[in-house]
Amino acid sequence: MNSRDEEARGAPAGSRWQRTALAFALAAKAAPGALLAYVALTLVSGALPVATAWLTKVTLDGLVGGAVLRTVLVPGIGLSLVGVCGGLVPQVTHYVRTQLERETGLLGQERLFQAVERFVGLGRFEDPRFLDRLRLAQQASSVTANQAVEGTLGSARAAFTIISFLGSLFLLNPVLTVLVLAAGVPMLLAELALSRQRARMLWRIGPTERRELFYSDLLASVEAAKEVRLFGIGAFLRERMLVERRAANTAKRAVDLREVVTQSGLGLLAALVSGGGLLWAIWAASAGMLSVGDITMLVAAVAGVQGALTQLAREVARTHQALLMFGHYVAVVTCGPDLPVVAVPRPLPALRSGIELRDVWFRYSDAHPWVLRGVNLHIPFGKTTALIGLNGAGKSTLVKLLCRFYDPTRGAVLWDGVDIRDVDVAALRRRISAVFQDYMEYDMTAAENIALGDVTKLDDQEWVRSSAKRAGIHDKLADLPKGYDTVLSRMFLMESDEEGGRTGVVLSGGQWQRLALARAFFRDRRDLVILDEPSAGLDAVAEYEIHTSLKRHREGRTSVLISHRLGAVRNADRIVVLSEGRVIEEGDHHALTRGGGEYARLFALQASGYGTDADGQTTYSGSL
Numbered sequence: 001m002n003s004r005d006e007e008a009r010g011a012p013a014g015s016r017w018q019r020t021a022l023a024f025a026l027a028a029k030a031a032p033g034a035l036l037a038y039v040a041l042t043l044v045s046g047a048l049p050v051a052t053a054w055l056t057k058v059t060l061d062g063l064v065g066g067a068v069l070r071t072v073l074v075p076g077i078g079l080s081l082v083g084v085c086g087g088l089v090p091q092v093t094h095y096v097r098t099q100l101e102r103e104t105g106l107l108g109q110e111r112l113f114q115a116v117e118r119f120v121g122l123g124r125f126e127d128p129r130f131l132d133r134l135r136l137a138q139q140a141s142s143v144t145a146n147q148a149v150e151g152t153l154g155s156a157r158a159a160f161t162i163i164s165f166l167g168s169l170f171l172l173n174p175v176l177t178v179l180v181l182a183a184g185v186p187m188l189l190a191e192l193a194l195s196r197q198r199a200r201m202l203w204r205i206g207p208t209e210r211r212e213l214f215y216s217d218l219l220a221s222v223e224a225a226k227e228v229r230l231f232g233i234g235a236f237l238r239e240r241m242l243v244e245r246r247a248a249n250t251a252k253r254a255v256d257l258r259e260v261v262t263q264s265g266l267g268l269l270a271a272l273v274s275g276g277g278l279l280w281a282i283w284a285a286s287a288g289m290l291s292v293g294d295i296t297m298l299v300a301a302v303a304g305v306q307g308a309l310t311q312l313a314r315e316v317a318r319t320h321q322a323l324l325m326f327g328h329y330v331a332v333v334t335c336g337p338d339l340p341v342v343a344v345p346r347p348l349p350a351l352r353s354g355i356e357l358r359d360v361w362f363r364y365s366d367a368h369p370w371v372l373r374g375v376n377l378h379i380p381f382g383k384t385t386a387l388i389g390l391n392g393a394g395k396s397t398l399v400k401l402l403c404r405f406y407d408p409t410r411g412a413v414l415w416d417g418v419d420i421r422d423v424d425v426a427a428l429r430r431r432i433s434a435v436f437q438d439y440m441e442y443d444m445t446a447a448e449n450i451a452l453g454d455v456t457k458l459d460d461q462e463w464v465r466s467s468a469k470r471a472g473i474h475d476k477l478a479d480l481p482k483g484y485d486t487v488l489s490r491m492f493l494m495e496s497d498e499e500g501g502r503t504g505v506v507l508s509g510g511q512w513q514r515l516a517l518a519r520a521f522f523r524d525r526r527d528l529v530i531l532d533e534p535s536a537g538l539d540a541v542a543e544y545e546i547h548t549s550l551k552r553h554r555e556g557r558t559s560v561l562i563s564h565r566l567g568a569v570r571n572a573d574r575i576v577v578l579s580e581g582r583v584i585e586e587g588d589h590h591a592l593t594r595g596g597g598e599y600a601r602l603f604a605l606q607a608s609g610y611g612t613d614a615d616g617q618t619t620y621s622g623s624l
């Protein structure tokens with residue numbers, strides 16, 4: 001695992017200040033006007049409580065002191081205006097904040113998935129810790145940048161209110177000022193510590209929540225519904241889901257409890273300070289040391305400072321937590337390429353002589369066993385190379401290396417002698433077409449399911465139909481309620497499809513497989529065609545048809561065919577037998593059957609369907 005991966009999996013990226021700056025930069029880029037308006041509104045709302053307190057004091061002192069109407073009218077009008085502002089500012093702020101949130105969320109989401117697309121390999125997607133981080137980053141991309149901005153501005157507003165009130169309070173009673181501060185500072189520190197604990201707890205329970213999601217998805221998924229019902233494992237899965245939820249709840253409850261105890265204690269301290277302050281004010285007023293206005297100012301200042309301190313503590317805590325979450329977003333967005341990228345890629349001309357695997361060793365990580373152990377293999381240009389071997393022999397892994405989803409741990413994959421690590425990975429993939437063993441079934445229209453093979457020709461309906469014909473699925477698709485425009489899903493019915501679910505269509509496994517083949521055919525004229533179990537789900541007639549079609553499609557092209565059905569690979573120009581990550585036999589069908597090795601044994605076994613082992617017991621082989 002390289003240091004970039006460590007960075008992608010470890011603690012949130014960047015310092016607190018860097019993350020704050022990035023959150024503001026994101027908001028400023030997404031909605032500069034809304035951000036400016038939000039800053040201005042924050043300052044205004046921070047000044048309003050102090051302005052109210054001062055204007056009240058001046059008005060009351062004027063009235064009690066018998067001042068002329070004109071003298072008290074000015075602060076009175078000011079007070080009314082402040083009241084109007086107090087009524088309007090929250091509504092406008094809410095509107096501006098929502099706009100800012102939407103725009104920042106949109107840009108955050110865009111940048112996150114741009115970054116995810118830059119991961120050209122598969123390693124990170126198969127790393128559970130990185131997946132946890134990605135999930136947190138997804139949550140963070142839509143809300144936490146904004147929460148960090150709001151929290152920071154909210155903290156600034158609270159700090160502004162505190163400073164203004166403290167100044168006012170200091171003029172009336174310096175001792176009380178110190179007391180109010182002394183009660184507020186521990187609250188601030190405690191809230192900070194609590195937010196740190198909460199963020200750590202959320203990170204810790206990430207895997208628990210992911211497992212819970214896995215079980216709940218299973219319980220609600222159409223793919224699992226058959227087995228869940230037939231095997232009667234619904235209650236078992238539900239219990240597992242609840243165990244995970246209970247574990248997450250326990251962790252959350254512990255933090256909640258700590259919060260409530262700490263906050264109650266600190267709240268009590270604050271109440272004692274303000275109660276004491278009020279008693280002193282009553283005593284001072286009765287002794288003639290304070291005016292009526294002074295008392296209202298004092299009460300407003302004590303309540304204002306404490307309220308603003310609580311607010312500050314919460315905002316700082318919220319910002320802290322948002323920044324920690326935002327750190328996961330920053331880590332994903334800035335974590336760089338997952339596979340080494342050469343500064344100046346070599347050009348990748350059309351394949352002329354073939355692809356070579358030279359002493360390729362591979363394991364998925366240092367903690368995993370070797371999957372490929374010194375594979376030397378030549379895939380000649382214009383020919384079909386078939387890879388066969390028992391389950392787990394390493395066939396699909398070898399294909400992943402050909403597409404550069406991973407780099408070999410040792411050794412090299414050479415394209416006409418050029419190491420594929422030295423070329424642009426997108427250029428390499430443009431030269432490859434594939435049907436993977438675990439092909440995708442997209443909940444989109446039939447036409448889109450095929451045209452995704454080459455989005456540059458998305459609207460080429462003629463080519464879509466011709467690809468479908470070659471895969472033997474045209475008649476079925478043309479007969480669908482809306483032909484090629486039928487959505488192949490019962491999950492996402494578009495508005496126009498809401499006709500009692502009639503137009504959302506579910507295909508059979510074999511039909512989906514033909515569609516995947518059509519997608520590969522749509523991606524025409526590629527130098528290398530990879531077919532990993534292209535006919536596993538087909539009936540005998542369909543398999544024959546498809547293999548005839550595939551044979552035509554493969555003609556003159558370089559192809560790699562993986563199949564457990566040895567009848568399907570016997571026509572390949574070259575058959576390679578993999579066993580435990582090593583090439584143990586190579587040759588064409590005739591040479592290999594004559595050789596009497598593993599291929600010959602497996603072929604004979606599969607041809608008969610049944611074989612006899614050394615002890616004379618009958619054994620069934622079926623496919624490999």
Ligand SMILES: Nc1ncnc2c1ncn2[C@@H]1O[C@H](COP(=O)(O)OP(=O)(O)OP(=O)(O)O)[C@@H](O)[C@H]1O
Nearest residue numbers: 126364368371389390391392393394395396397398
């Ligand atoms: N993402 C992964 N992480 C860790 N190990 C993996 C991963 N994918 C495959 N393996 C392991 O690598 C080995 C080879 O798997 P691979 O899928 O290449 O075999 P295969 O020959 O294609 O098997 P099959 O015929 O069953 O499709 C297996 O032991 C498998 O457990």
